[in-house]
Amino acid sequence: xxxxxxxxxxxxxxxxxxxxxxxxxxxxxxxxxxxxxxxxxxxxxxxxxxxxxxxxxxxxxxxxxxxxxxxxxxxxxxxxxxxxxxxxxxxxxxxxxxxxxxxxxxxxxxxxxxxxxxxxxxxxxxxxxxxxxxxxxxxxxxxxxxxxxxxxxxxxxxxxxxxxxxxxxxxxx
Ligand SMILES: [Zn+2]
Numbered sequence: 001x002x003x004x005x006x007x008x009x010x011x012x013x014x015x016x017x018x019x020x021x022x023x024x025x026x027x028x029x030x031x032x033x034x035x036x037x038x039x040x041x042x043x044x045x046x047x048x049x050x051x052x053x054x055x056x057x058x059x060x061x062x063x064x065x066x067x068x069x070x071x072x073x074x075x076x077x078x079x080x081x082x083x084x085x086x087x088x089x090x091x092x093x094x095x096x097x098x099x100x101x102x103x104x105x106x107x108x109x110x111x112x113x114x115x116x117x118x119x120x121x122x123x124x125x126x127x128x129x130x131x132x133x134x135x136x137x138x139x140x141x142x143x144x145x146x147x148x149x150x151x152x153x154x155x156x157x158x159x160x161x162x163x164x165x166x167x168x169x170x171x172x173x
Contacts (some may be wrong), residue, residue: 006047009115012092015051016059022118023048028069031123033038039079047122058102059092060108065125066172071134076141086129090121 006024015022028034030040045067054060065086070079091106093099099108109116136142 001050001052006049008119009117010051012051012061012109012111012116013059016053016061016092019052021048021050026119026122028067031126034123034126034130037071037099037127039072043067043069045122045126049118058106060106061092063088063089063090063121063122063125063128067126071130073136073141074133075135076144078142080134082131082134084126084129085094086125088125092116093155161164 002018004020004022006022007025010022012073024047025044025171026047028038028043029042035041045065047063047065049061049063051059063086065070065114066084068081068083071082072078073080082161089106090109091099091102092109094111096110099110102108109121133155
């Protein structure tokens with residue numbers, strides 16, 4: 001098995017045929033849809049993806065992901081650390097019929113002529129593994145700060161400032 005850094009796109013058929021492990025430590029900011037559900041973009045994702053053909057000649061990816069990130073506690077609305085880890089198995093196929101014939105434990109990836117984009121695959125898995133609601137353990141919530149969300153001062157100055165209108169337009173899309 002050869003080891004290589006994690007590229008964004010790969011020739012999956014070639015990699016599975018030659019038995020390659022890709023690995024990388026990717027910043028959370030590489031996965032914007034995942035980062036959007038977090039408190040901020042702190043953290044890295046440790047990615048390992050093994051491309052190989054199994055005993056039944058199925059083209060497979062065995063992947064593990066691990067990351068420590070910050071989410072928002074639903075009780076105190078402050079950051080809280082969580083660890084996310086995942087192990088998943090993908091079967092690479094070229095037709096719907098091949099996808100249906102895969103063993104149940106494999107999720108299918110149907111390839112076309114294009115190279116396989118790895119980052120969306122990783123990102124989807126990270127999102128699935130992120131808990132929907134998060135709470136600090138009892139008694140560990142952070143005290144509220146002096147300025148609460150939604151209490152920004154609404155001065156006349158800002159209303160008269162044309163840039164304030166622009167800002168509103170920008171933030172509404
Ligand atoms: Zn809390």
